[in-house]
Amino acid sequence: MPVNLTPNAIAAINGGDVNSKPLVQVLDIKLIGSTQERYRLLISDSAASQHAMLATQLNDRVKTGAVKKGSVVQLIDYICSTVQNRKIIVVLNMETILLDCEIIGNPKMFTESESTAQKPMPNANLGNPMRVNNFSTPNSGNYSTPTSNSGAFRAPNSSTFNTSNSGTFGGQNPSTFNTSNSGTYRAPNPSTFKAPNVGNDGQSFRPTVQPPYQPPPNYRNHGPILKNEAAARIIPIAALNPYQGRWAIKARVTAKGDLRRYNNARGDGKVFSFDLLDSDGGEIRVTCFNAVVDRFYDTIEVGKVYLISKGSLKPARKDFNHLKNEWEIFLETTSTVDLCPEEDGSIPRQQFSFRPISDIENAENNSIFDVIGIVMSVNPSVPIMRKNGMETQRRILNLKDKSGRSIEVTLWGEFCNKEGQKLQEMVDVGIFPVLAVKAGKVNDFSGKSIGTISSSQLFINPEFPEAHDLQEWFDRGGKNASVSISREFTAGVF
């Protein structure tokens, strides 16, 4: 991951700076000290390097592997002092931003002569002029077009798409739409399509590490701020780990699970989870229990962007969590969740990895798929009594794609009354809408079908290139030919 170390940081610290919280890289770590165990680091700002003593309370960071050779760290509390006529940096507190990183730049050992010539350290981490951000388009919350829409969708302006190898930018450029080879692409925010085509010049990528999180104005200036409560830097979700002290992430909610109550040997309680995606494509599940549910459940809305900090990281249980992250965040009462009211076009609404329906034929039971197809028929919602005695809604529809296969899609719960209802109304008047299913779960009861789970999302007539291709295929005759891979062909109105 690309990182910009703070330019001139070493010289600035030698010149007395104690406030800049620079990003530096750890080039080396040595255990020293005779009476007390102590670590000496060699730190670099990519141009200059210098030795630094680690405060002993941070020894565990080295021992647990939370910081190692190559790590990019943010110095939080530090001071340059002279020991035996040599200047040395003492690191009192720091955060690991990236655990592993190639050596950045070609740092040379810092010398005093440079210190006299030191320039003020630019506050490079407090803002990035390259950053393309903050489209003012309101947050629409979903891609769905209104029911009254004829089913036609507006093809996005092709000039805002980058169908070549845009991997260099990692999808960070909000105007970039990476549809290269893997079949994975990141659905841009709708506002992206209306944005001017800026930043494709190769100059506009921004470092992965983002500016420090500033608390909302109404929480500022409420008495003195303790030094260790200074704003945590926003880091990529992909860089989160349990050994990190303070962190903040800025991410969009891509899915929100229902509030569930449980009763087990440990007692009873309530729980809900939601899924996050950030501008670097990192994803992670967040879970809240009991009092924390009360605190955050109503705040969290799908499609909105939040600044989140002070949660704890636990290993993700892969059997219950399909997100690409080995960790899961548990929020606590001290955690903060702050809505970012301004739309951030750099964070996609979803990342898709569409697979042809024909692939599901041989897919493992319970595997998770993203599919996109044309809705051929929609059955009415029916109440289903669950084995635990709770009633829920079920609605089955039939989805067909260019692979020439169709499949039953089972909507559960609220999906029946929201998207399901809308889809039924469209099909009832002869419109065959495009439906994208994010994170559907494969079921193999008598043939294959796919069902919604709490992480699922449905998009009706989305403005994706795939949707456009599908519609064309459909109009050219795809409408009339397909083979179902589900147990019964849901004979519909076509």
Added chain:
DNA sequence: CCCCCCCC
């Protein structure tokens, strides 16, 4: 700390 994702 949950862990349900449902039905035939």
